[in-house]
Amino acid sequence: MFNKIIRNRRAVQAIIGALILAAYMYFQVSIWVIVLIGVVSGAIFGKVFCRWMCPLGFIMELTMGKDPSSKNLQLYNYHKLGCPIAWISGFLNRFSLFKIKRDSSTCTDCGICDSNCYIASLNKDYSIYKEKKENPSTHYSCSKCLVCVDKCPSNSLKYRV
Template identity: 50%
Template sequence: MEKLLKSRKTIQFLFGFLTLYAIYVKNVNLGLIIAFAAILGILFGKVFCKWMCPIGFIMELMTKNLKDDKLKLQRYNYFKVGCPISWIQGFLNKHSMFKIKVDSKTCTSCGICDDICYITSVDKKKSFYKNGKMDPGVAFNCARCMECVDKCPTNSIKFKM
């Protein structure tokens, strides 16, 4: 997972470039791109924004120098409002085949997941491990950045069916 996360920006740039190329050079209908994103949403949830979107790539470049709290707020707002693809995939986070899941048997409630997550840092009603809180992994604005999966010291958080 760590290697994949280190390659995320490269993957996002390549898919973003291919998306723009498909639209502007090959004249692929934007509706087809949205349909493709909806299919991805059914499988993986909101992965387009953080892993493939050219606008998301540009947004990350523009906000890379923000302090941690401001950056998390910016991500929270962007991935909540975003674009039509963001809306479709955000809705599908709850219904996608693959989800971010916490194994409560191995979780030590260390809180690293909530500290790293931009959703839980802004919305205190959500938590990966606290009882009675809503799951941020199925939240509309979870862009499946996978930082919670990567940073969990007990590997209790996984992205799986």
């Protein structure tokens, strides 16, 4: 069920993004309330706003296409520096309540998670499963796409408290 939601992230983002846009445009909800939503969701879930909630992020991703090997898409995913919600919630990745946790007793060290992660595949100092490397899920740029969780063949990655 949860993997299904991950695979349909774009649909979730479209719905939440449309609600946020409507709140801003038609119900005069202040931009500061939206920033607050980004910060509170960041403290609980990490940097989820960009990829799960943001209407601008939805449009940006549309323009980048879907090819995961596209350098433009990788750089967009990696940097995404243009927004205060991204700055704050990216910083909160280290402290958020929910984190991506690996069960080392079932992990087979296959490396599929790293090859699907835009941080670990761009920066060799990072790895989801190699313990001596930095964990990409607490990196500023991890916007909780949760592809690593979805792709893990042994179900060893969980996004949880």
